Amino acid sequence: MPVRATIDGIGSPAALAEALRGAQYLADEGLATAAYLALALGKPLLLEGAPGVGKTEAAKAIGAVLARQVIRLQCYEGIDASAALYEWNYPRQMLAIRQAGNDYVNIYSDEFLLERPLLAALRNPATSLLLIDEIDRSDLEFEAFLLEFLSDFTISIPETGTVRAAQQPVVVLTSNRTRDLHEAIRRRCVYHWIDYPGSELEAEIVMMRASSVARATADAVVASVGLLRNEPLAKPPGVAETVEWAEAATLLHSQGNPWPEAFRRSIGVALKDQDDLAYMAPSLAAVLPGEAA
Amino acid sequence: MTLPQPVRPFADFATVLRGHGFTISPDQTVGFIQAIGLLGPRDMGDIFRAARAMFAIPHERAEEFEALFRAFFMGQVIAAPVPGTEDKDEVQAYEPAGGGVEIEEVEGEEETGAEATVAERLSRRSFVPRTDDEALINFARLAPRRLPRRRSYRYARAPHGHRLDMRRTLREAVKRDGEIFTLAEVRRKTRQRRIVLLIDVSGSMKDRTESALHFAHALAQSADHFEAFTLGTRLTHITTALTVSDREQALERVSALVADIDGGTRIGDALQAFLNVPRYVGAARGAAVVVFSDGLERGDADTLLDAVRRLSRMAWRLDWLTPLAGDPDYSPQTEALQQILPWLDSFRDGSRTATLCEHFLTMARAA
Numbered sequence: 151m152p153v154r155a156t157i158d159g160i161g162s163p164a165a166l167a168e169a170l171r172g173a174q175y176l177a178d179e180g181l182a183t184a185a186y187l188a189l190a191l192g193k194p195l196l197l198e199g200a201p202g203v204g205k206t207e208a209a210k211a212i213g214a215v216l217a218r219q220v221i222r223l224q225c226y227e228g229i230d231a232s233a234a235l236y237e238w239n240y241p242r243q244m245l246a247i248r249q250a251g252n253d254y255v256n257i258y259s260d261e262f263l264l265e266r267p268l269l270a271a272l273r274n275p276a277t278s279l280l281l282i283d284e285i286d287r288s289d290l291e292f293e294a295f296l297l298e299f300l301s302d303f304t305i306s307i308p309e310t311g312t313v314r315a316a317q318q319p320v321v322v323l324t325s326n327r328t329r330d331l332h333e334a335i336r337r338r339c340v341y342h343w344i345d346y347p348g349s350e351l352e353a354e355i356v357m358m359r360a361s362s363v364a365r366a367t368a369d370a371v372v373a374s375v376g377l378l379r380n381e382p383l384a385k386p387p388g389v390a391e392t393v394e395w396a397e398a399a400t401l402l403h404s405q406g407n408p409w410p411e412a413f414r415r416s417i418g419v420a421l422k423d424q425d426d427l428a429y430m431a432p433s434l435a436a437v438l439p440g441e442a443a
Numbered sequence: 444m445t446l447p448q449p450v451r452p453f454a455d456f457a458t459v460l461r462g463h464g465f466t467i468s469p470d471q472t473v474g475f476i477q478a479i480g481l482l483g484p485r486d487m488g489d490i491f492r493a494a495r496a497m498f499a500i501p502h503e504r505a506e507e508f509e510a511l512f513r514a515f516f517m518g519q520v521i522a523a524p525v526p527g528t529e530d531k532d533e534v535q536a537y538e539p540a541g542g543g544v545e546i547e548e549v550e551g552e553e554e555t556g557a558e559a560t561v562a563e564r565l566s567r568r569s570f571v572p573r574t575d576d577e578a579l580i581n582f583a584r585l586a587p588r589r590l591p592r593r594r595s596y597r598y599a600r601a602p603h604g605h606r607l608d609m610r611r612t613l614r615e616a617v618k619r620d621g622e623i624f625t626l627a628e629v630r631r632k633t634r635q636r637r638i639v640l641l642i643d644v645s646g647s648m649k650d651r652t653e654s655a656l657h658f659a660h661a662l663a664q665s666a667d668h669f670e671a672f673t674l675g676t677r678l679t680h681i682t683t684a685l686t687v688s689d690r691e692q693a694l695e696r697v698s699a700l701v702a703d704i705d706g707g708t709r710i711g712d713a714l715q716a717f718l719n720v721p722r723y724v725g726a727a728r729g730a731a732v733v734v735f736s737d738g739l740e741r742g743d744a745d746t747l748l749d750a751v752r753r754l755s756r757m758a759w760r761l762d763w764l765t766p767l768a769g770d771p772d773y774s775p776q777t778e779a780l781q782q783i784l785p786w787l788d789s790f791r792d793g794s795r796t797a798t799l800c801e802h803f804l805t806m807a808r809a810a
């Protein structure tokens with residue numbers, strides 16, 4: 151695979167971080183470096199991290215920066231080839247045979263082929279970004295298959311032959327780390343662990359995403375979300391929850407609720423688990439943001 | 444062939460990492476050197492980030508990696524967290540290949556288990572194989588058909604399947620000018636569901652430990668997907684030891700691994716240690732998890748409750764087998780057991796090998 155130092159005018163991690171900022175995504179230096187290296191070396195980018203730290207968002211932002219269409223394959227337990235690769239449009243094939251009568255008809259031509267994400271990305275490698283989301287949810291067998299796909303970028307269709315990517319497609323994989331991925335997958339990829347953003351960065355994200363929120367509110371919400379993440383919760387609030395909580399509290403405040411009350415009432419958008427709410431109930435007052443202008 | 448001088452340290456660093464148990468492929472080394480070329484490098488930070496990304500350093504080993512990086516490139520010596528030197532009073536996840544994980548213990552004040560031992564007594568006991576148990580032979584015979592199963596990725600042709608095999612039907616139709624005579628059907632193949640067995644080896648379980656391990660060995664031999672751990676003051680992964688087909692040898696290897704046999708009971712902490720290792724948790728996800736313990740807990744009842752709750756949400760089903768339930772008058776009295784009952788799929792008798800076998804053979808039907 152040829153090394154390309156400049157991809158679509160992006161020649162360094164800093165330039166990529168700047169471009170991502172333009173796409174409404176704030177990346178830290180580690181993520182920008184890993185993403186830049188993945189693009190330059192033509193390797194898949196593997197993003198791991200707790201749920202809600204913005205892995206999928208990162209992939210979409212990279213797609214936006216490169217002006218590529220994001221083709222998303224959402225993994226789940228029991229995902230199979232017909233959902234991931236391709237499927238023949240059998241009813242149409244059947245109709246074509248009937249209509250053809252005694253004439254010749256090629257029922258294995260392109261018009262009868264239903265593209266699924268992996269094949270679609272393989273056929274348009276220059277204009278698409280393949281996002282393989284939550285790969286840890288798929289079965290081990292599917293992971294093994296992906297390993298083969300990611301090293302060769304070919305799909306063989308028994309009826310027509312092998313489809314090979316004209317160039318290496320841009321691939322981003324994400325994992326919530328509910329289980330360990332196979333070492334071989336990690337080895338093929340450029341790896342980055344996305345942590346919860348630092349408080350400064352997270353406040354910036356809130357400001358960028360929620361225009362109605364005041365800076366003081368954003369800071370207060372980020373601080374108390376930081377406290378919540380230190381608690382042993384089943385579902386610690388992610389970045390999206392921080393943004394929503396700030397927005398929700400701002401809305402309630404504008405309708406006349408005083409500050410701590412507005413935060414307390416809208417806690418449901420930050421903590422979305424009954425056990426967590428029950429656990430936090432006694433100490434909630436200490437964690438809630440106080441005054442925020 | 445010798446490497447150019449400027450590149451040599453980077454290649455050497457990969458060797459150093461391998462020496463510390465990181466798996467690094469030659470591909471990754473090449474990628475690392477290319478990455479450094481791409482980045483400039485402007486400073487040490489570039490090299491560090493390139494190494495972390497290109498060598499795909501797992502998150503839980505990030506600190507160890509950073510220490511090695513500093514030692515190698517900056518000549519600093521910083522104590523890396525070395526596995527195996529943890530504080531003795533913490534429950535550890537212990538695996539033969541190293542990479543121990545420790546968790547903090549929450550000290551509970553109230554005495555909840557009368558027989559549970561306070562001190563962590565590390566001792567080794569050898570398991571002497573007895574004459575083959577008839578129940579185990581019977582179990583080995585029935586297990587392949589009766590252990591719980593799950594759907595697989597693949598489909599197989601089946602006369603009465605779950606969905607139409609359009610592909611095959613079409614191929615058949617093409618041969619007959621588009622006339623469909625039969626509809627082929629397929630169904631998902633099934634595979635044996637993973638079984639995770641957690642065996643309490645504390646002092647209060649002394650009489651039952653040996654036969655439980657015999658059973659675990661029988662299970663390891665007949666199940667395709669199986670993980671076994673012992674719980675005591677530590678968590679020990681014993682699956683690999685149990686794969687030896689000779690029972691005597693297998694149990695010898697287990698007894699060499701399990702250092703906390705007949706020691707104290709902190710089952711809640713041990714379960715938490717289990718849940719803190721992502722790899723183990725992955726094994727429990729969607730699996731049939733069985734805890735074999737009397738539940739006489741010395742540690743904090745809340746810790747146990749929390750662990751059981753998390754485990755129960757993750758597993759396909761969670762069963763608790765206790766040797767004490769052999770007594771018909773037995774009902775769970777300790778606070779800890781009372782609290783966890785709602786989270787268990789079943790709380791059953793495990794006083795004899797036969798009842799253990801029966802539980803595993805009927806689990807698929809109960810679900």
